[in-house]
Amino acid sequence: MLTAVSKFRNKSGLASTTRVMPFFLSTFPAHATAAPLCPPPSPYPSPHFRLPSLPRRGLAFLAAAAPPRALPPTPRQAMASLATSTAAAAAAEVTHLSQRDAADIDEQLMGPLGFSVDQLMELAGLSVATAVAEVYKLSEHTRALIICGPGNNGGDGLVAARHLYHFGYKPFVCYPKRTAKPLYSGLVTQLESLAIPFVPVEDLPQDLSGQYDIVIDAMFGFSFHGTPRPPFDDLIQMLVSLSVVGDSAKRPPIVSVDIPSGWHVEEGDVSGGGIKPDMLVSLTAPKLCAKKFTGPHHFLGGRFVPPPISSKYGLELPPYPGTSMCVRIGKVPSVDISSLRENYISPELLENQVMPNPFDQFRSWFDEAVTAGLREPNAMALTTVNKAGKPSSRMVLLKGVDKQGFVWYTNYGSQKAHDLSENSNAALLFYWNEMNRQVRVEGSVQKVSEEESEKYFHSRPRGSQLGAIVSKQSTVISGREVLQQAYKELEQKYSDGSFIPKPDYWGGYRLTPNLFEFWQGQQSRLHDRLQYSQREVGGSTEWHIQSRPKLARQAVKIAVMLLVCLMAGATPNSHGPSAQDVQPLCSMVSSL
Ligand SMILES: NC(=O)C1=CN([C@@H]2O[C@H](COP(=O)(O)OP(=O)(O)OC[C@H]3O[C@@H](n4cnc5c(N)ncnc54)[C@H](O)[C@@H]3O)[C@@H](O)[C@H]2O)[C@H](O)CC1
Numbered sequence: 001m002l003t004a005v006s007k008f009r010n011k012s013g014l015a016s017t018t019r020v021m022p023f024f025l026s027t028f029p030a031h032a033t034a035a036p037l038c039p040p041p042s043p044y045p046s047p048h049f050r051l052p053s054l055p056r057r058g059l060a061f062l063a064a065a066a067p068p069r070a071l072p073p074t075p076r077q078a079m080a081s082l083a084t085s086t087a088a089a090a091a092a093e094v095t096h097l098s099q100r101d102a103a104d105i106d107e108q109l110m111g112p113l114g115f116s117v118d119q120l121m122e123l124a125g126l127s128v129a130t131a132v133a134e135v136y137k138l139s140e141h142t143r144a145l146i147i148c149g150p151g152n153n154g155g156d157g158l159v160a161a162r163h164l165y166h167f168g169y170k171p172f173v174c175y176p177k178r179t180a181k182p183l184y185s186g187l188v189t190q191l192e193s194l195a196i197p198f199v200p201v202e203d204l205p206q207d208l209s210g211q212y213d214i215v216i217d218a219m220f221g222f223s224f225h226g227t228p229r230p231p232f233d234d235l236i237q238m239l240v241s242l243s244v245v246g247d248s249a250k251r252p253p254i255v256s257v258d259i260p261s262g263w264h265v266e267e268g269d270v271s272g273g274g275i276k277p278d279m280l281v282s283l284t285a286p287k288l289c290a291k292k293f294t295g296p297h298h299f300l301g302g303r304f305v306p307p308p309i310s311s312k313y314g315l316e317l318p319p320y321p322g323t324s325m326c327v328r329i330g331k332v333p334s335v336d337i338s339s340l341r342e343n344y345i346s347p348e349l350l351e352n353q354v355m356p357n358p359f360d361q362f363r364s365w366f367d368e369a370v371t372a373g374l375r376e377p378n379a380m381a382l383t384t385v386n387k388a389g390k391p392s393s394r395m396v397l398l399k400g401v402d403k404q405g406f407v408w409y410t411n412y413g414s415q416k417a418h419d420l421s422e423n424s425n426a427a428l429l430f431y432w433n434e435m436n437r438q439v440r441v442e443g444s445v446q447k448v449s450e451e452e453s454e455k456y457f458h459s460r461p462r463g464s465q466l467g468a469i470v471s472k473q474s475t476v477i478s479g480r481e482v483l484q485q486a487y488k489e490l491e492q493k494y495s496d497g498s499f500i501p502k503p504d505y506w507g508g509y510r511l512t513p514n515l516f517e518f519w520q521g522q523q524s525r526l527h528d529r530l531q532y533s534q535r536e537v538g539g540s541t542e543w544h545i546q547s548r549p550k551l552a553r554q555a556v557k558i559a560v561m562l563l564v565c566l567m568a569g570a571t572p573n574s575h576g577p578s579a580q581d582v583q584p585l586c587s588m589v590s591s592l
């Protein structure tokens with residue numbers, strides 16, 4: 001039974017992250033065998049419980065099983081990936097503003113369009129914080145130094161500092177030229193109430209690398225002109241020296257808000273000796289200097305541009321994905337795959353905590369995955385192997401599970417069906433990323449009865465029934481229109497709501513397991529793994545559990561015993577160690 005759920009940590013992007021699994025306190029009730037897949041409280045009917053219909057992708061040119069969509073871990077992650085995909089397409093069309101147009105837009109927004117500076121600054125600062133959090137994960141970039149200038153760019157920095165604090169970062173603010181206006185003093189008071197340290201310029205170390213994991217440059221925005229005056233000249237130089245450190249992994253990344261401070265708003269880094277930020281968060285629309293930005297992460301923030309501004313200035317801006325406050329623009333950086341690393345933090349998975357029957361254990365984890373709001377937790381990778389020993393995998397949707405096995409439906413003319421007709425052995429894999437959990441199931445596969453397939457077929461929406469008839473899986477067709485045309489014709493044929501017969505070439509399969517493996521990711525790759533295999537005991541088959549950590553502990557015990565013998569100089573011919581010698585080591589072994 002699920003008794004506690006906490007929010008999942010975000011996982012995505014380019015750096016290592018720590019994922020904390022919500023803590024599930026499991027009590028394993030005796031009735032668990034009869035627990036439903038979804039929703040949890042109702043009993044599950046025989047022959048197997050049917051999962052509710054979930055949305056499927058459209059049919060491709062090579063007609064294929066409708067694969068489940070990828071499981072997006074959190075809405076924010078989904079947004080992040082969408083942001084990334086939107087970006088490439090949009091990059092070419094994004095409008096870049098002149099200094100004058102940027103100032104004009106500002107005036108329009110805060111004049112006839114009814115915005116206040118506080119509002120815009122809040123949205124701008126929030127965009128900066130969300131863009132930073134999307135790229136620079138908390139686990140590796142905790143300490144953030146935000147250097148704020150005297151104008152609104154500095155105000156954006158103060159707001160971003162507050163949001164970063166609430167996201168879990170540890171902000172430090174350097175704000176040498178404070179502005180007396182209530183808006184700014186309010187922002188300072190808010191930061192003080194969070195005990196965010198304000199660092200005087202003279203207390204900053206010459207080399208910022210040791211003390212901060214990320215530096216946010218919020219000194220100057222689009223109203224900057226000339227050359228920077230003290231103390232910003234020195235601060236900018238500090239960031240310049242930081243950005244020339246060769247190995248970017250060894251220094252904190254620099255994030256510039258709207259304009260890399262000190263750059264000409266339209267011409268960019270004219271002298272070539274200016275800041276070279278790793279990330280630029282353009283606000284409202286990128287300014288002309290952003291064309292000279294060569295860092296890996298260019299984002300757009302300030303999701304407040306109303307249509308009158310867009311049309312007046314002919315703004316072409318990328319759409320913001322979902323509810324995101326920022327969108328990546330520009331080239332998507334190539335990721336070093338080997339650096340993608342998760343540190344899993346989960347409750348322990350111990351032998352004495354799981355149910356003796358793996359079907360019950362599966363149901364318990366499945367119900368927890370559903371309750372935790374995972375998308376399509378019934379998506380599973382099905383691996384089949386043909387008679388030549390060639391394996392192939394694809395995602396399918398589990399449609400039912402009971403003590404007889406795992407059921408899914410498909411076209412009997414598909415590749416998987418062909419493989420299964422030659423070799424009934426198959427494997428299933430469930431991967432519940434956000435819960436740091438994976439379940440492997442292996443066994444043999446048989447077709448379900450025609451009656452069972454009929455029953456399920458007619459429980460599906462009529463559209464899916466027609467889709468199953470139209471889709472001749474794994475056959476090459478000349479185009480999508482062929483399917484659409486066939487679908488249309490069938491739709492017409494059955495427009496009177498009459499009975500749609502199940503085609504012979506469509507039906508279910510059931511995998512009868514002989515092995516289950518439950519995996520739970522743990523810190524430092526010391527994952528928990530419990531395997532259930534079958535054993536013949538007194539003429540009947542029983543499930544037997546083995547755990548990897550247990551095996552590892554046994555190995556350690558043996559090694560320590562061996563050490564005891566070696567230390568005591570024991571050989572087959574010697575008398576071996578005395579009881580006194582062995583006593584402390586034996587206590588150690590038994591405590592393992
Ligand atoms: N509509 C929007 O796009 C929004 C933008 N926001 C942010 O506001 C800045 C622009 O703010 P603004 O106050 O006009 O100017 P700056 O912050 O760039 O700085 C002005 C400030 O700096 C001083 N200054 C100018 N040049 C120098 C120099 N050479 N040396 C020293 N000091 C200099 C000047 O005297 C002023 O005091 C925009 O970029 C966005 O970041 C809003 O927050 C949201 C709406």
Ligand SMILES: [K+]
Nearest residue numbers: 219220257259
């Ligand atoms: K800036």
